[in-house]
Amino acid sequence: MDKLGIDVKLLIAQLVNFGLFFFIFQKFIAKPFLGLIKSEEKKEKAKHAFEEEMVKQKEQVEQEEKKAKERLNSQIKVLLESAKKEAETVKKSMIESAKKEAEDVVVQSRRQMEEESRLMEQTIKRKVADLSLLIVKEAMKDYLTENMQKEMTQHIISRIKN
């Protein structure tokens, strides 16, 4: 062995050294490190699964939200239609009521005008009658002498007798 240049003692010392190193490395470095890596790997997997779950939940929520929105939209549409119909009915009723009111006002005004016209005509007629009679009275006062009045009295007496 010496002839080959190999120092057996050194070789054994190196082998022992290596064995010691391997033992220490295996015991205190490689195992905890592997455990750490495995734990990290587990954590990563859990994280990934959680993320996937979250994505799924998010999609589900989005779908539900979409459905709710659709439902809301359809309800709003129905409500709008109903409100529109109701507004149309109210509008029609208001127009009819206003029309009727306007017709009533016209009829009332016409009646009032007719009544006012009739009253005015009556007043004018009465004024004309009053004035005519006043003129006749004044004319008769000037025209009828005492003799004429006596004749009139005699005429009345004779008519009552007959």
Add this chain to the structure above:
Amino acid sequence: MKIDPQLQSIVKKHFEEELEEKYGRVTITTSYKLDLNEIESIANLFPVFKGKKIDNVVDTSLLGGFIIRFGSKLIDVSVKSLLQSVKQTFYET
């Protein structure tokens, strides 16, 4: 309730006088003063006026004809009344 006979006769007399005053008087209203003949002619028209006191009141606004008042009765044949009825006819037509 018994009424004193003396008081009763006083009240009776009073009312008789009142009635005599009211129904025993005839008033003829004319537009001019009537002469006696005219008053007699008018009185002869109504036998109930015989023996009653007849007064003549002048009211020129009558214009002609006469109004007789006797108690609660009234006979109106004046021109004023005739014109009034013409006016009423005007009003009603």
